[in-house]
Amino acid sequence: MLNGRLYRAAFAPLLLALAVAAFSLTAPPPPLTSTLAPDAFDGARALAELKSLAAEFPDRRPGSPGDEELAARIAQTLEGLGGAGRGGFQVHTRRFQAQTIDGERTLETVIAQRPGASGATPIVILAHRDAAARGAEAELSGTAALLELARVFAARETERTIILLSTSGGSGGDAGAADFAAYPPGPLDAAIALGDLAGVRERKPFVVPYSNGFGSAPLLLQRTLAGAITQEVGVDPGAPSAIGALAHLAFPFAVGEEGALNAGGLPAVLVQVSGEAGPSPRERVSAERLEGFGRAVLSAVDALDTAPDISSAPQTGVLVAPKTLPEWALRLLLGALLLGPLILAADGLARLRRRRGTIGRGLLWALACALPFFVAALFARALAWLDILHAAPAMPVPASALPLDGSAIRAMLAVAVVLGIGWLAWPILLRRLGLSVRPDSEATGMSVLLVLLGVSLVAWVLNPYAALLVLGALHLWLPLVDSELRPRRPVALTLVALGLAPLVLLLAFYARELGVGPGGIMWEALLALAGGHVGIPAAMLWSVAFGCVAAATLLALTPPAAPGSGTDDRAPVTIRGPRSYAGPGSLGGTESALRR
DSSP states (O other): OOOHHHHHHTTHHHHHHHHHHHHHOBOOOOOOOOOSOOTTOOHHHHHHHHHHHHHHOOOOOTTSHHHHHHHHHHHHHHHTTOOGGGTSOEEEEEEEEEEEBTEEEEEEEEEEEEOOSSOOOOEEEEEEOOOSSSOOHHHHHHHHHHHHHHHHHHTSOOSSOEEEEEESOTTTTOHHHHHHHHSOSSOOOEEEEEOOSSBSSOOSOSEEOOOSSSSBSOHHHHHHHHHHHHHHHOSOOOOOOHHHHHHHHHSOOOOSHHHHHHHTTOOEEEEOTTTTTOOOTTOOBOHHHHHHHHHHHHHHHHHHHTSOOOOOSOBOOEEETTEEEOHHHHHHHHHHHHHHHHHHHHHHHHHHHHTTOOOHHHHHHHHHTTHHHHHHHHHHHHHHHTTSSSOOOSSOOOTTTSOSOHHHHHHHHHHHHHHHHHHHHHHHHHHHTTOOSSOOSHHHHHHHHHHHHHHHHHHHHHOHHHHHHHHHHHHHTHHHHSTTTOOOHHHHHHHHHHHTHHHHHHHHHHHHHHTOOHHHHHHHHHHHHHHTSSOHHHHHHHHHHHHHHHHHHHHHHSOOOOTTOSOOOOOOOOSOSTTSOOSTTTTSOHHHHHHO
16 A cells, blocks of 8 residues: 655655755854953852851741741842942832642742843843752752842942842742743843752753743853853853753753743743752752852853843754754754655555545544543643642642652552543444444554654644654554555564654653653653643644554554455556557567568
């Protein structure tokens, strides 16, 4: 049913796409720099304040009395630097309801604004003050650095307005940052989120640019902060790897506050010694480390203060060696790789039509394979709607904030039971629809190809990096579609497993970045579903994709057809033409010709 020559010919446009992509590589922009010395940041004073705040407010769960009391202390400190008319800050607070690691809570954001000398768009510097664990000095170091930066800016003049934020909810869900991004005071230039700036244990990259939406922070903002760290700390801050950038673009998942800000349209990076995962609750702190990273942030703010506005367009390209491959070039490459299965599907449909086959029942069978997965996803969402799953923030949560405990295991088992019940009821549903449980015709295999191709095309249009997760399966599972080309079960099941390799690598990457095992990454996936980070339309698309995995597995378990057992789709030859012999002797007379 599938034409191998058409499939091979479809790779010809890939050569042109590769040539275009090669010429589309661009050099990254140079970092912004400042001639001002950032010596005004006093690391010893910042560390002393960090120790004092940690001792006075050891329990800082989001929305707790300790969190609110610390917010009041920070507001009082900022007000003590003088009003806006005397070079200080105009301070106010915002209270709102949001989901946190302790369920829905009333949170408070302290907002301090110091006007600049010009009307240029403001720069935002923020740090969350809450913590899931008691003490957590390294996590509080961002707040200590924020207060020290406030003292510096109260004593100097800047071109841009400086907005300082002390947020809550950053221990999981980033509610404070998300609320500010949803209700900004006006156009903003860029934001710098201060995380762990004093921890002893390093984990690169120190500048985290990821987003909970498509894209990441602009490359110019990333390189400006990275260059300032190199200059002031004297270490290489590292950079997101190509695999890490691909993973975050294919499935946006950021546990830091920069993720909520970038998703809300505000270009932002997180500066953190412990990288994306964050520090442990008992991480030791260093005055030298705090001073170095505090001065690096001050130097970066000085550079941004006198430079043109940072572009609000997210970075959607991938760093390839020293250059960047733009998103449109990758989309072109993936489009060329989708041509082969697309042409095969069109040719297969034409052949099936000549054999008087129908595709409707096969499509219904293939789509029905997605139902158990979608029902399980809706059940996971219902756990949060009904408040059975007590804490399910809308944004991703660090593994340390909501660990894999007994309640988490019970929730995962409940979803697994619903999924199992869905598959037990699946054959009954198919029989009610008049369909066979086993794939029983060539139209069924073609239907699976069409559904998987539809998932790939939707992903390619919405997010070309997500299409990478299904591209391998789309090509590797082609032999499973044709009953005459289908290999024996061990080989067929191996092809199914190889098609899942990109998804397995994605899960392994996030498990390593977040410091969790297989159970932890499943718990993170459940929280993403329950909290709404993966919305209903996305859950439906993922369910159809997993349904294709189930359908391909059933096809792999179906024995291949005997060679020649399929109906010949070639019509009998009734006229002479290109498909028949029309050379010498075709009209007779060969004997007389031989005699002569």
